[in-house]
Amino acid sequence: MDILPLDLQENIEETTSLLETLKSRNEHMFLAAILITSFGKNKSQLEDINKQLKGVAQKHSCELKLLNYQQEQGLNSSLPLGNNLIKIQRSLITTSTAIFVPFTTEELCSSSRESLYYGLNALSNNIILADRKELKNPNGLILGTPGSGKSFMAKREICNTLLTTNDDIIISDPENEFSPLVNAFGGQVINISPNSKDFINIMDINLNYSDDDNPLSLKSDFLLAFFEQIFSKGLTPIEKSIIDRCIKLVYQSYLSSPKDENIPLLIDLYNLIKTQKELEAQNLAVALEIYVTGNFNYFNNRTTVDLNNRLVCFNLKELGTQLKKVGMLVVQDQIWNKVTRNRNLKVATRTYMDEIHLQLKEKQTANYTIENWKRQRKYGGILTGLTQNVKDFLASPEITSIFENSDFICMLNQGGGDREILAKYLNISPTQLSYVTDSPAGSGLLKVGNTTVPFVDKFPKDTELYRLMTTKPNEIIK
Ligand SMILES: Nc1ncnc2c1ncn2[C@@H]1O[C@H](COP(=O)(O)OP(=O)(O)O)[C@@H](O)[C@H]1O
Ligand SMILES: [Mg+2]
Known part of the structure; x- marks a missing residue:
């Protein structure tokens, strides 16, 4: 063992450390060929360019080799077809390979059946x-x-x-x-x-309308929004209370017997609002009139x-x-x-x-x-x-x-x-x-x-x- 040649000893050390890296740092080994295609208008220009390329690589302690007699395979392999016809390869670990793929893009590609x-x-x-x-x-x-x-x-x-x-x-x-x-x-x-x-029918409802026990809470939010659309200036707290009170009343018969024919119409709500004692109720009723008996009565239908x-x-x-x-x-x-x-x-x-x-x-x-x-x-x-x-x-x-x-x-x-x-x-x-x-x-x-x-x-x-x-x-x- 003492007389092992120096280069063999180095090789053993290198291999051991490579193995160590692969095992401990979750790296993989890749076989890669790195091809550079150069073009020139004539032979002498091509040789010039090749010399320059070699010079650049050498500065970074890399050596470029010419693909003599393999130009065609070289060109075909450098096209983005994923086809390597060149028999020269060298091994690289993940980190070193990644250097050659500097362009990372995020992708959106779900494999779900409904994508x-x-x-x-x-x-x-x-x-x-x-x-x-x-x-x-x-x-x-x-x-x-x-x-x-x-x-x-x-x-x-x-x-x-x-x-x-x-x-x-x-x-x-x-x-x-x-x-x-x-x-x-x-x-x-x-x-x-x-x-x-x-x-x-603007008053449509079903018993699953809301997750709460009471389907009315949501319906009432909706009807308040509807009234807000009618009154461009917004609703006062008193008006909101009146509307809320009447909504509870108007759905009473539906809630006690939830059949489609018991779903009220806007006119039922209108009539109820009209019977409320507050002065605001009368204003509400008048504003609602056009949607019940007037020109915009479209939503007052089953x-x-x-x-x-x-x-x-x-x-x-x-x-x-x-x-x-x-x-x-x-x-x-x-x-x-x-x-x-x-x-x-x-x-x-x-x-x-x-x-x-x-x-x-x-x-x-x-x-x-x-x-x-x-x-x-x-x-x-x-x-x-x-x-x-x-x-x-x-x-x-x-x-x-x-x-x-x-x-x-x-x-x-x-x-x-x-x-x-x-x-x-x-x-x-x-x-x-x-x-x-x-x-x-x-x-x-x-x-x-x-x-x-x-x-x-x-x-x-x-x-x-x-x-x-x-x-x-x-x-x-x-
Ligand atoms: N993905 C597309 N491919 C080709 N033409 C499109 C595409 N998206 C929109 N257009 C063109 O632009 C026009 C306007 O699009 P549209 O969706 O009606 O615009 P917007 O709704 O934003 O006002 C369409 O009529 C169509 O000619
Ligand atoms: Mg549009």
Whole structure:
């Protein structure tokens, strides 16, 4: 042993320390070939370049060898085909191999059976697959300037959901953008308008409406929000008490015998309010009149629509500006009714609310929306809000909590101020922000849980689906 040659002794030491590293530091051994392709206009220029390359490598104590007689194999192996035709390899441990892969990208690729396609990763071009049901809170927001592709994104997700899962889908559509797609998939479009024959009873309720013993507490929140929409100036405490008292009375017969024909109508509530002694009650009744016997009596009817279709779209376009917010609120309530029924059937309900900022302006309505946002998860609901007004989310701390209760956020092109807000609330780096600055329609940033990746989606335009989803006036099918 004493007369072992020096180099052999060194080899033994090296091997032992390598083995030690592999065992103790969770390293692996890789066989790697590192190829550099050089080009020159002629032979002498090529030799020049090769000399320079060798010089650079030598400075870092590396030796480059020419692939004499193997140029073709060398070129083919350096193409990104994952095919090494060169028979020279050397061993490297994980740490040393990693140096040669300096470009790390975050990927979103869920292997869940219900994961949906959200575009391509703009950095790596890998497919983005995500399953919102895997998130702590599957609710989501789609944010972007007009024309950035918010509705388009929602429609793409709706198509994928219909084809991949068994979930139900409801859309609150203030601009009548979704009906071509909904009709094509055999869904039901419910037109909410003063001339429509599809009626919705604003007083609808079912016994599962709330998790508490009393389904009325939630219904009362909703009706208070409805009254707030009628009184643009807000409700006084006295008015709130009167309304609350009458709500309890009006549902009495339903609660003692919960049959559909015992569900009250708005006119029943109106009559009750009128009989209250307070002066405020008379004011309330007069304000309510137009919704009961006047022009806006649309919601004072028994529900005639059937929400059993897997895909339902409420079209609110024909309600004027004044009724639109009320309409959206009523639709939220109908959606909640369906979500509670679906929970018993163990079916998830996905809801899309376009122009959600219209529900965040007034206090009571905003509160109802926020509470709805928080409740949905427990009931197997998956809410998605679409809006161009990111600033509205800062109006109050309660509204900001929508951010915290949404683990899926899709950011399309953003205006300057909105970018700053998002950067602050969602911890987005300046580099990432560049993907939502002047970005083309259908591309931006996708935040799923704690992972944020830039994405692109160029939906092929010569397809039936594109024609059903576009909102560009010159592309819309007649
Ligand atoms: N992923 C996409 N691929 C191709 N075109 C898109 C994509 N997303 C949006 N667009 C184009 O942009 C237009 C506007 O999109 P839309 O969703 O209606 O905008 P928004 O709802 O944000 O106002 C669409 O009609 C479509 O032509
Ligand atoms: Mg839109």
